[in-house]
Amino acid sequence: MSGDFFDALEAREPGRREAALMAALPLQVAHAQASSPAYTELLAGIDAAGIVSRTALATLPLTRKSSLAFAQAARRALRLGGYAAGTPRRIFQSPGPLYEPEPAADGPDPWRIARALHAAGVRAGQLAHVGFSYHLTPAGAMMEAGLRALGAASFPGGVGNTEQQLQALLDLQPEAYAGTPSLLRILLEKAVEGGHALPGLRRALVSGEACPPALVAWFAEHGVDAYQCYATADLGLIAYETAAREGLVVDEGVIVEIVRPGSGDPLPDGEVGEVVVTTLSPGYPLIRFATGDLSAVLPGPSPCGRTNRRLRGWLGRADQSAKVRGMFVHAGQVADVLKRHPELRRARLVISGELARDHVVLQIEVTPTLPEAFVESLMQTARDLTKLRVEVEALPSGSLPNDGKLIEDRR
Structure with a gap:
């Protein structure tokens, strides 16, 4: 199987990709040291020029959500606890509370969601019904930015108000949906109950909740090919599903490690451990951010033709x-x-x-x-x-x- 890729990066020879990531890594570490007060302190004494391999990266300390929350509460004089580099466009809130930026330095698609939308079949000129919250949290804005980068339009449905959302689906007949799988199911069920047809709705990118194979099959029975993506408010896109349906392909803008839970020690491919992500985001340069999620690296490239590493998907929580x-x-x-x-x-x-x-x-x-x-x-x-x-x-x-x-x- 070969695919219609978002860009040429997805089909790079793996060695070239790894070399490019490792060339970008010391620059990102140096940028974090210079531009993020929190990392100036956390990475004090680290020679960024020497962080040119995964082995060297593994010597750096982990950053956890608890570290962000503590810094934000203890250092209110520093925006976002000193972890952000530069002034963000907007700041959002997740439960905790924990505040996350939309980094202005990261261009029109700061969370890099367009790549996952493209893999799900969304294209320029289409309309997507967005079923994520637009209040406080960034999920709706994340999808909006990705759709805009693709040249697609969006309807900001948000969550709740299902009768109004269903009416919008019927009136606008969007080609795609981007939101939680639970809301998509509710809307499709209501359409069936009312005897309504949604002939244009054929693609969906779902996230934020588990979407087991049985639910993917249910969507397919109702005419919708649903694909999953793994993304967080802090990191943006981490990995995304493709037409191969074999794991989640890692995004081109992050470096992913699998480490032994409770430590920062990398595990061999195939072993289940905690997902740790280093972003190449200039606006929010998180270094070795421990997600708390469990996954494992699948062997070999995806049958879809994309050559980046693949994750098995979400396998539970690491904070035991x-x-x-x-x-x-x-x-x-x-x-x-x-x-x-x-x-x-x-x-x-x-x-x-x-x-x-x-x-x-x-x-x-x-x-x-x-x-x-x-x-x-x-x-x-x-x-x-x-x-x-x-x-x-x-x-x-x-x-x-x-x-x-x-x-x-x-x-």
């Missing part, structure tokens, strides 16, 4: 924790156990029991039989890091599921 015997244990502590014992490939802390009788077992994958001294050393490491008495259960290689979980609470 549990309270055991009155103490919190976090995924980062289990990650530290693995870091101190690199001969282990996978480990999982399993908590069971009831009525305040918690039983804690560290399950590990081993190939040969480990000596008793190693098990004792591992138990001591786990106890030092978690402050809990932990048993060790050795399992054959491949026993633990590749799902990114480091803590499993069975209580």
